[in-house]
Amino acid sequence: MLLTLTLTQPDAVQADAAQTAAQHSASDLGFLLHKHPERVQTKTLSFGTVSVFYPQVSAQQTTAALLLEVDPVALSRTARAGADQNEGAPLEPYVNDRPYTSGSFLAVALRDTFGTAFTGRSNDRQALADQALAFSVHLPCVTARGPEGLPERLFGPLGYTVEATPILLDPLYPEWGEQPYVELRVSGQVRLRELLAHLYVLLPVLDGKRHYYLNEAEVDKLARHGAGWLDTHPERDFITRRYLRFAALVRQAEEGFSESKTAEPQDTAPSAPVRLNLPALHLPSSNLHGERLQWVAEQVAASGAASVLDLGCGEGKLLRLLLENAQIRQLVGMDVSARALEIAARRLNLRERPELAARVSLLHGSLSYPDSRLKGFDAATLVEVIEHLEPYQIGPLTRHVFGNAHPGTVIVTTPNREYNAVFENGSERMRHADHRFEWTRAEFEAWGKATAQTHGYTLTLHGLGDLHPDYGPITQAAVFVRQNG
Template sequence: MHLIIRATGAGAGMLSRLLAKNPNNLYDRMEKEARVRIVFTASSEEEAEAVIYVTPDPVELVKGASSAHNDITQYINDREFVVSSLFCTYIRSALGTALNGKTKEAYLPWVERKLALELTFGPVASNLPDRTLEELFTALGYEVLVERGDAEYNFVLKSRSSVRYIRLKGMQTLQTALRQLFVLIPALDDYKHYYISDDEVDKIWRYGEGWLENHPQRGLILKRTLRFAGAIRQYDSLMKSSDHLEGTQAPDEASGGMAEEEALSPPVASAAAEADAAPKVRLNDLRYAAIADVVEQLSLRRSIVDFGSGEGKLSARLASVPGVREIKAVEPSATAQLRAIERFAKLEGKAGVPVPEPVTGSLFYYDESLRSKDVMILCEVIEHIDEYRLGRVMDTIFHEYAPGTLILTTPNKEYNEVYEMDQEEMRHGDHRFEWSREAFAAWCSRWTEAYNYSVRLSGIGEFAQDYGYPTQMAIFTKEDTL
């Protein structure tokens, strides 16, 4: 993982001074279990180039991980190689002088001077399409070049790869350019390796000052850096407070002679505050509630298979549905299963509540014990399967497992526009596809024609005109159970 900063033309020689690094010396430090090196490959008054190279300790990366000894993904992942929030954490100390603009007094005028900069960094693993990625930087005045590696493939893997190298060119102060990278690199990667606290909100606010508030992709950036609605609201509050302090007026100017507190009557202010503070139900919780409602209305619901049960939240919820006596929670991840077992243990001893049985399994491996159950559930599962493999999977479900009722949910691609997502973007990096309502209905129709099932389609979540519901749900019923 690396970042190359190149300055040319007038003032280029100030690069080393603004970075507070001697261009004749190699900077070599250990920062948070990673080796950070900075070397100047060019240093003159007309051209300067600093290469920042980071080598994390792969063993330290997995120490203390919650998945230790339970999940192979702690060893097989890209965190050791890609430019991400980890990379920014490693280099923050080395670039602290430039980020904070606290250089020597003689160089302070150059903190606000724009330089002809070229910033190259990578590899970046991002699920954003090239066009969206480019828009994040072109909106800031940069020329953007997105490149992929030099490896030669005889198939489409290279064009579909999420790994890219990014080169930016533009006139910008070094401090602002670095602050933009420290906000946008985590947004590209969409993975935070640390808890998002108040300090993180404050950092985004400080680093984004002067450019983020007016960025056309501001919503996307905040969603991918702060992630949670509460943190985003906190950021917005900081912005409003800042705007208020900058534009403070005398009471009679601001509200026609009324004090600020009187400008909004107490009942109205209270109602507005309550509306703003009202918690919004998560879509995942709405899915679980909708599925539980469907199960409760079924005449046959004694035995249930929850495929892709994850940490067991849905299975635990279904245990409280009257009439349910057996739940098999099928999940391939050992880490998720351990968390599910902890959740299921809390149900032990409750009268009339069956404790779900964790089952290690996958849709790709047939399990005789899952045959002929009353209900089978695939909640947000099929989109993680390659479409060309879906036919065999569904044949196993309908023909071999033959549940009385199959409940299937999947994202509605059309609704992504409500989330202001790019047309090519998917809601999760592991999604192999996302279907429109028409495509989903066509697949469901194909399955009912091939197997002895009827289907009823519905939606889950907040309805939007022209886009439908965020989640699509299909309820398949075996004909001989009608």
């Protein structure tokens, strides 16, 4: 795999003092990449060898080339000692098709080869590193799986000029088609560190596959390399889903987006936003979310609970609302996402208010497993949580919450799938990309009745938010009250 990075010096540069920073030689690219133009530099990675060399060096235009040779045998072995275990361990202990995940391999090779350039530091040319320069990137062959025009839709909104030329799989057999390979050229006026961050995130998104296992560390990588641009990218949700792949990781990233600050303005104006040709998805308004939390808080108060579990607490919005109720002396939030719990801790000011330590605690855990820490509570809430689990996990959750933990009151809210028909294309889609299923009113009632009968609860069903005469409420809810105290 080959990637070339070219820096071009404009033909005319004003001699004005205000333009001094723009006066540079294209050969300064070596100072920015921290790779000397007169040497071929080679580095061994856990999956192959990467070489950096300069096929062209002049004051007007300088090109650095990154050549990656994947070793399928090395890929099939356990990562070397000291290597990044998340990016060196193979998917399977034998030679497989992972060498063809070009975007994933290139992203890792870029990061490991130009690590200092990723930080934006340059000992000798810092002013140049901080400046938007005329860069162009050429990939003779890269995988682009997905909708037509995907490269333009990913790089275009960032201000780049994009040329993507489809490549025939085999010129002798044109009937085999062109996809999924393209020759890609991306050019624009941009800081080097921003260009590298865009490539690091978007090349794996173009490919749609990875050569290594994904875990929570990938959420931090996406947040770090997507800082300042991803949160405002018109295809942010698509990029996030493609980059992280797994629903639980996508959910963590989305929680981080909701807490992120407004991105700083870019020096270069991006092109007009371009959206992928995906069906429109209308989500419930933020007012509905607030009304839902308020209703749950009122149900908790009406139950007289002094100890409350918020299961799947996320960022802690309900916890903060329940803190206002003085009758609640013990409040515990639990979530599978460690990142979400960090956000909740900040939202609740737990570090700044040590007096809350005796009243509020956060637990990292999963509802798919029994947990003795959840026993002995007066009430438990599951607010828009159950639909994020795989269907096969509903049985274990039901047993662990209603059977093992057995709180006095359990409050559950979840979308009403029938109401989706009100939205454009809603009858064919779920309300959120991370939902694994959505229940109709009959399905929710059947689950509620079976759960109440099996575990000794009485059941009351409720409808929240807008009410459609044919499709029912936008949100459905259930309040389970344990019999015999």
